[in-house]
Amino acid sequence: MKLFTFIAFFITFGSLVFTSCEREALPVYPGTIVQIDTVFVEGANLTYPTFTGSDTSGDRFYAFSGSSSTDFSSMSGTDWTYELWIKVDPEALIGDPNEPSGQTAGGASISERSRNFELYLIEDSNADYAIKYNRLDDDNLPLGTMESSNSGINLKFDEWVHVAISRSSTDGLAKFYINGTLIDSSSDPLWIQPVNDTWLDFNYMYRGGNMNFFKGSFDNIRISYIDRYPTEFEPDQFERFTVDNNTFLQMDLDNNLTPFDPVSDYDKVEIKGVYSYYIQVINTVFWTSEDYVLETD
Numbered sequence: 001m002k003l004f005t006f007i008a009f010f011i012t013f014g015s016l017v018f019t020s021c022e023r024e025a026l027p028v029y030p031g032t033i034v035q036i037d038t039v040f041v042e043g044a045n046l047t048y049p050t051f052t053g054s055d056t057s058g059d060r061f062y063a064f065s066g067s068s069s070t071d072f073s074s075m076s077g078t079d080w081t082y083e084l085w086i087k088v089d090p091e092a093l094i095g096d097p098n099e100p101s102g103q104t105a106g107g108a109s110i111s112e113r114s115r116n117f118e119l120y121l122i123e124d125s126n127a128d129y130a131i132k133y134n135r136l137d138d139d140n141l142p143l144g145t146m147e148s149s150n151s152g153i154n155l156k157f158d159e160w161v162h163v164a165i166s167r168s169s170t171d172g173l174a175k176f177y178i179n180g181t182l183i184d185s186s187s188d189p190l191w192i193q194p195v196n197d198t199w200l201d202f203n204y205m206y207r208g209g210n211m212n213f214f215k216g217s218f219d220n221i222r223i224s225y226i227d228r229y230p231t232e233f234e235p236d237q238f239e240r241f242t243v244d245n246n247t248f249l250q251m252d253l254d255n256n257l258t259p260f261d262p263v264s265d266y267d268k269v270e271i272k273g274v275y276s277y278y279i280q281v282i283n284t285v286f287w288t289s290e291d292y293v294l295e296t297d
Contacts, residue, residue, distance in 0.1 A: 046289060047288070048290075049281070049286065049287055053091070053108070056210075059213060063199060063249060063277070071275060073195065075223075077194060081166040081226065082111065082223050083222050083224075084162075084202075085220045086160070087161070087217040093106060093212060094123050095121055096122065097132070107129075107132070108216075109204050110131065110214060112201050114136070115137070116135075116198055118132075122149065128157045129157070135193075144188060162177070164235075168230060177232070181232060182232050218253060220237060221251040222247065223273075243273055249273045251272070252270070
């Protein structure tokens with residue numbers, strides 16, 4: 001009788017355990033998983049500066065050049081890549097596409113080197129804005145022009161966009177990319193950049209004075225000694241580039257700032273690559289962060 005009772009108890013207990021295990025199986029999480037700062041997953045969080053568009057002499061973001069082997073005088077005119085991410089505010093200046101230069105168009109400047117090139121915002125009938133890329137002469141007038149309004153790319157406010165211009169001496173092509181898509185290219189030698197010492201400006205242009213300040217955000221800026229993009233590509237904003245021998249200047253813009261000028265209240269942003277001078281960061285910049293969202297199956 002005792003043996004029968006023990007066997008019955010064992011069968012009943014085993015059945016309960018088996019049933020419990022079946023019922024407690026972990027389900028697949030529906031929807032999305034958001035990785036926040038405290039998770040410390042590489043590339044999960046994005047920190048970037050947001051510019052107010054204020055038109056004052058102190059509200060500038062630029063890379064100094066002083067005729068040195070470790071500044072822009074070391075750049076080749078035939079092989080290079082300039083690239084960065086931008087997010088345009090709806091209140092940013094949008095220029096007249098029919099005006100020949102950034103100075104007269106009045107669009108917010110993404111980046112420029114005086115008497116070299118300019119990237120700025122213009123109107124697009126099919127989008128919130130477009131981007132115009134001019135190669136400039138010694139009077140800051142366009143020698144050649146490429147613009148995204150002539151493409152199928154329709155850019156929107158408050159969305160991140162990767163912008164890249166590059167040239168290779170191998171094939172002689174200068175190229176203009178938006179989000180890794182080739183917008184335009186040219187083999188004309190006019191796109192060879194002059195080797196000079198002009199500063200690289202990011203949120204304004206200088207035409208006898210500071211003008212056309214940018215309203216919006218910047219991230220992941222890199223200038224290279226080579227053509228990084230001989231063909232179309234898929235940019236990843238959360239990827240932090242590896243510094244190599246061809247990295248002239250790289251700024252992850254992860255809010256790593258240190259005091260710079262003892263006279264004026266400016267900050268210096270962390271710089272990677274060969275470039276050994278300074279980046280002046282405007283004193284009204286706001287630093288913002290976003291979390292990377294991973295889609296689940």
